[in-house]
């Protein structure tokens with residue numbers, strides 16, 4: 001996030017988000033930099049959330065339509081009807097199940113990614129299972145069972161990678177303390193940016209296919 005600071009003749013300080021990556025702060029001429037930074041720090045949470053929302057709109061505008069199209073690795077593949085025709089059934093519930101089964105059938109590509117990252121990093125897991133959660137992209141239990149949301153296959157590959165790295169790093173730290181994030185950063189240096197992008201995809205996570 002790039003924040004431009006403009007000092008001008010005015011009485012109050014203001015903050016405006018221009019797009020997901022740019023914001024502008026307008027401050028009175030005599031206000032100190034420390035005061036301005038304090039103001040920005042206070043607004044940080046709001047700024048991050050608002051920019052994630054904007055990013056979702058910028059990235060997919062109106063065309064990311066899970067009901068009518070099938071996506072893989074963040075790219076549109078074909079119309080959902082083309083899937084349903086194979087099954088000769090157009091009832092909404094059956095259609096959703098068909099779409100879900102299609103995504104589930106692609107779970108194999110997540111398995112290979114997990115195996116690959118695990119081999120290269122030395123981070124271990126015992127078992128990998130798919131989930132259909134509407135709350136989380138992945139989990140890692142103390143029994144070293146990793147669960148990944150099958151809806152991850154819809155997202156761009158770098159976000160799939162981030163989630164896999166995140167969950168595998170839980171094999172070292174069962175928390176989200178600084179040491180955990182340091183281990184994530186080693187394998188995924190731009191994880192902060194990817195975390196934001198992932199937040200913008202919460203509409204995919206919340207989508208229920210059944």
Ligand SMILES: [Zn+2]
Pocket residue numbers: 166167170175176
């Ligand atoms: Zn975690």
